[in-house]
Amino acid sequence: MTKTLPKTFRSGYVAIIGQPNAGKSTLMNALLNVKLSIISPRPQTTRRRVLGILNRSNAQIVFIDTPGLLKPRYHLQKKMMDYVGLSLQDADVLLIIIDVSREHHPLDIDFKQINKQHKPMILLLNKIDLLSRGKLLPLMKLYDQFYPFQAIIPISALQNDGLDQLQKELLPLIPYGPPFYPPDVVSDQPERFFVAEIIREKIFLNFHEEIPYSTEVVIETYTERPRGKDFISAIIYVERTSQKAILIGKQGLALKRIGSQARKEIEDFLGRSVFLELRVKVAENWRKSEHKLRTMGY
Ligand SMILES: Nc1nc2c(ncn2[C@@H]2O[C@H](COP(=O)(O)OP(=O)(O)O)[C@@H](O)[C@H]2O)c(=O)[nH]1
Ligand SMILES: [Mg+2]
Structure with a gap:
């Protein structure tokens, strides 16, 4: 209609x-x-x-x-x-x-x-x-x-x-014409895109120098559960093993902080509770690799 x-x-x-x-x-x-x-x-x-x-x-x-x-x-x-x-x-x-x-x-x-x-x-x-x-x-x-x-x-x-x-x-x-999108959407990106972006933002806010730039976030699992919290598992890619250690921090505290800051904001954004799992992996020099960038969706 x-x-x-x-x-x-x-x-x-x-x-x-x-x-x-x-x-x-x-x-x-x-x-x-x-x-x-x-x-x-x-x-x-x-x-x-x-x-x-x-x-x-x-x-x-x-x-x-x-x-x-x-x-x-x-x-x-x-x-x-x-x-x-x-x-x-x-x-x-x-x-x-x-x-x-x-x-x-x-x-x-x-x-x-x-x-x-x-x-x-x-x-x-x-x-x-x-x-x-x-x-x-x-x-x-x-x-x-x-x-x-x-x-x-x-x-x-x-x-x-x-x-x-x-x-x-x-x-x-703005030219005359009918709308391109239905009136109830605010973006063309799926929710999981914004979830990855929120995690990336927390990394930008908590780490210095090369770490934020060496980081990419890929959502591996995103399961909506009508009864219970949504399950989201994200991989944080860094370029070197030394960066992985920094991101995780002593006794995993740094990563935990990222996780709890991100989870709160994701829940605000989605308007529902989520279980957020973060894992850190090394993808050597991903920023320079055309192939790796492609697998990350660039
Ligand atoms: N004082 C002030 N800071 C601003 C204003 N607009 C943006 N900023 C700050 O500038 C920084 C960069 O903003 P951002 O929107 O990420 O810039 P982008 O890289 O062009 O997208 C952030 O710290 C913002 O809070 C403004 O009108 N006044
Ligand atoms: Mg910007």
Whole structure:
């Protein structure tokens, strides 16, 4: 049974593009008002594209959260940049997000190069909560010289500031058309994807240096049990034996901490209780191996 939609219904894809740590994932979560994309203070937390679907009475806007722009140094990073490329192709509108609390190098991002297909592009100056007032206007003028943006909008994704204006500017740029997804879904990824992402986030938050980057999480078993807790078994892959020891920790305490933090958040996300089992395995140099990456779904 399909309800007739108004002719003015809009539906389209909006890619969120920017450098590592600019606040792309924070922005998508804020726009959707749900935590879909994992966030950490470290760059390169997001490795794949994550769709977030915003359903409104007059539009369906599908946001694409992407990995941060970088020059790939190993195969995983190349894959990450392939996801950015695909997102650029799929998008109807591009949101370029910049962290204004860093030093500004407008030419770090080649706007024309990014937007080869001449799509409508909005520039978001993010983290204005960290910027002194007088600095904003000169910055907006500066970026205005570099590209004919549809709009330049100062925002704070963290504090939900400027997001109404963003939606107002964005809506008219979305093409007319029927929705791509049913109105009750928020993403195209299955639950197990988000479960793996939550575990990965806890690893990013609890470990330093190379460990988070050397880690991948694969869900091995995911059994829903209508009477009793769901059973989820995940494998945490690291690149070396020494990393395995660090991840497990003395008497398994480090791994236990990851497990309990992740389980709580998984339960919030799924809205039901789960039994979470974590195991650590070594997959030597998986980030550089095309074959291993493929088995991990990249
Ligand atoms: N102060 C401040 N911090 C922010 C804002 N947006 C994001 N952050 C922080 O910046 C870091 C990176 O955010 P994330 O969304 O993971 O960036 P991404 O790599 O572009 O996806 C996290 O520590 C966020 O809490 C903002 O508007 N203000
Ligand atoms: Mg991210």
